[in-house]
Amino acid sequence: MKYFDYKAPDRAEAKDARVSCIGFGGMRFPRNEDGTIDRKAAGALIDRAMEAGINYYDTAYPYHGGESESFFAEALGKYPRSSYYLADKLPVWKLEKREDVRTIFEEQLKKCNVDCFDFYLCHALSRKRYDFICELSVLEELEKLRAEGKINRLGFSFHDNADALEYILSGYDWDFAQIQYNYLDYTMQDAKGQQEALVRHGVPFLIMEPVRGGALINVPKDGLELLKNAGGGSVPSYAIRYAASADGVFCVLSGMSDFNALEDNIATASNFVPVSDNEKDMLSKVADIIISARLLPCTECRYCEGCPSGIDIPATLKLYNAYMSSEDKKTLRSETDKFPARPVSCIACNACTSVCPQHIDIPAAMKELAKLTEKPQ
Secondary structure (H helix, E strand, O other): OOEEEEOOOOOOOOOOEEEEOEEEEOOOOOEOOOOOEOHHHHHHHHHHHHHHOOOEEEOOOOHHHHHHHHHHHHHHOOOOHHHOEEEEEEOHHHOOOOHHHHHHHHHHHHHHOOOOEOEEEEEEEOHHHHHHHHHOOHHHHHHHHHHOOOEOOEEEEEOOOHHHHHHHHHHOOOOEEEEEOOOOHHHHOOHHHHHHHHHHHOOOEEEEOOOHHHOOOOOOHHHHHHHHHHOOOOHHHHHHHHHHOOOOEEEEEEOOOOHHHHHHHHHHHHOOOOOOHHHHHHHHHHHHHHHHOOOOOOOOOOOOOOOOOOOOHHHHHHHHHHHHHHOOHHHHHHHHOOOOOOHHHOOOOOOOOOOOOOOOOHHHHHHHHHHHHOOOO
């Protein structure tokens, strides 16, 4: 297993750490039919990850409807606390007053059954949310928790543009950050500008969505041929290697829901070779192919769960992307028929768009899908 050194910024109180190249994200565990985590299957994945040397585990308050934290307590509880790093996140959108910070934090410690978090993040910061936590003195409260030994490293995850990131980095001395970075978003969402801002400020960072929720695995045919003909490894390994080759990164998170993904990532991390300049050029061409196929940037994060019309938005958008790659209308219609709520049920309430980290115009996509899937009267 390849390990990266997390080097705390000179100004920080945080300690250095040696972190596995791959981290285990707790947002996409295998599920039972009722939507709960399949704890036996997911526990087996964690056991294999620990055996392979993966030592960074990432969860958050809303993941799996709040179940991810308690699952990690169960799955990691059998291992020495010193054998892994646990990261959790503060749901800043739930805060109404400063006192809520400690209330939620203590709830998270209890659910995870730990005395402290090795890495703790303000979840999904944007410029607007950063201003909000400053007004509420959230960082001062988190610093108290750090002084009490309950937070070892304080950072944030980020969903906004490079200018907003610069603003957040200039306002506080962060220990680390977490950004979305992959060879598609390098230019599409200016991950390049974000990475450069972090390096400029001397803030180490983690990467989330290295395979874009599977979009960089299930690539259009022309892109797939480029990747396979390059002979440098599996299709997902290119995305992982690209992310792990970024200057300033100390871990690449992957939400692994089955053994195929886990074993592929273990192999990539165990035999890690940074991407070459020629491979970067090739991946840039693959990104152009994906963009030209007009695929939606859905990562299946499920922040949009709870559609008032009952639409399974991530699953529906996944069908949309499959159609845009294949133009197989027959399959699109037959698969849509299996859903309890169809795209035509969308009422364009925009509850989903307001929480989508990728800023997808979901009602517009549903309208387009309705045209494709509803038979003329």
